Amino acid sequence: MSIDYSNYKDAVISDDITKNLIDLRSVTGNTMDLNVMEINIGGVECAVVTIEAMVSTSSMAELIFRPLMEFKVPKNQPAQGIFNFCTRQSLFANERKIICSYGDIMQLLFSGFAVILINTIPRAIAYGVQGFDKKSISEPTSERNVMGSQEAFAEVIRTNISLIRRRIKNPALRFEMLQIGEKSSTDVCIVHMAGKAPQKVVDRVRKKLKNIKMDTVIASGYIKPFLEEKNGQNLFSGIGTTERPDILCSKLNEGKVGVLIDGTPFALICPTLFVENFKTIDDYCSKPYYAAFIRWIRYIAFFFAVAFPGIYVSIINYHPEMLTLRMLLNLYASEQTTPYPLYFEIIIIMALLELMREASVRLPTAIGSAISIVGGLVIGDAAVKSGLISSPLLIIVGLTATASFVLPGFSQQTSVLRILYIIAGGAAGFLGIAICTILIISNICAMDEFNVPYTAPVSPFSRKEITDVISRKSYRRMENEHPTIENYMKN
DSSP, X not given: OOOOTTSXXXXXXXXXXXXXXXXHHHHTTTOTTEEEEEEEETTEEEEEEEETTSBOHHHHIIIIIHHHHHOOOOSSSHHHHHHHHHHTSOOOOSOEEEEOBHHHHHHHHTTTEEEEEETTOSOEEEEEOBOOOOOOOOOOSSSOOSSSOOOOOOSSHHHHHHHHHHHOOOTTEEEEXXXXXXXXXXXXXEEEETTTSOXXXXXXXXXXXXXXXXXXXXXXXXXXXXXXXXXXXOSSOSSEEESOHHHHHHHHHTTOEEEEETTOSOEEEESOOGGGGGOOGGGGGSOHHHHHHHHHHHHHHHHHHHHHHHHHHHHHHHOGGGSOHHHHHHHXXXXXXXXXXXXXXXXXXXXXXXXXXXXXXXXXHHHHHHHHHIIIIXXXXXXXXXXXXXXXXXHHHHHXXXXXXXXXXXXXXXXXXXXXXXXXXXXXXXXXXXXXXXHHHHHHHTOOGGGOOTTTTTTTTOTTTTXXXXXXXXXXXXHHOOOOGGGGOOO
């Protein structure tokens, strides 16, 4: 039976090297980056198969070609002698695997392995001699800090594994590799600390990952929805994302499970809590009183980013008695010069704010920084002078935009919730704000990924852990207390 790309995974390697090479070319469609080097060693037909630009040519020449050419093939059973030399009597590379199926050959070839085929031997030997180009370790781009580590995850999964292992030199740190994606076969690694992470959480993450039936997995966003119970119903996500190895290591020490995806510098954290989005590494490098002050600044910034525009619309349209007479007259005079009602005016300017933010993110860095100048100085100033937007409203938008930059992890949620609050405040005043707040809090309280409440340790209330929410624990307390995620799990 002929083998092609539709039925190659379970096909077994033949003892005829000519047939094996024909099948390999058939499976790959004789693609131009398939390199097959046929050689004769002591009268035995052999072949070294690689994928172009995926292996290191210098490593292959030094570790594989030279030992094979210098090997003295025994006259008795030469093919078996070459196989024994490659598998038992030599150390060609750190990674060596004996494979029997075409599915394993394809997986290893496309991962940067060199595969050796020997005539009359129905098995193949694969050596890890990866040499593909990769991005070096750089600084974090979305989670910047002042006094913490300046290293971020890279795109290569094994590099990310080394970054974690370098920080946690403990045999309890476990890595489990899976392949996800029917077509892409993307390497995905489950990371956890044995004895810290609840076994139920580890098993559940593993089961959910194995049940993913997507053809291609390119980024962490492809996997994240499958790990969440009610991805489409929840406003916030119970699965965290980070590009910092130090943050992932701290979460692993709390009993959480990490997921690394090959090809993306962002790792997933299962599960995550709402209050953790307000914590940074710098908090634990500062004095407790200053960390507590900055943490409350973040809480206030979240309130401003989400509800401030909606509250402003509510006060102006429905509750003007809350303002002093002088302030009310100033606002009234400003709004009289604009052609649109305040409700539509603020919707339009918020849409322009999101437009400029998206443009600054997608454009190159050198050009993206100019968008803020154009938006703030040119568009904003011109809009006020022409009477399209009132000056107080421009101040409200500026405060809201600045507050949203304090919590980049909540950028998606703040953008949507801000519009919802404006609609609720413009439609029913403080009653609409209250209803909107109740619905959002109910949605947050209903989240319990992996049986861990998203609102812990506030609800259910934990007397010991609430200190790290309103303030920051001292290292003397942290030395004696070792909380894990299992403390929050429902029975």
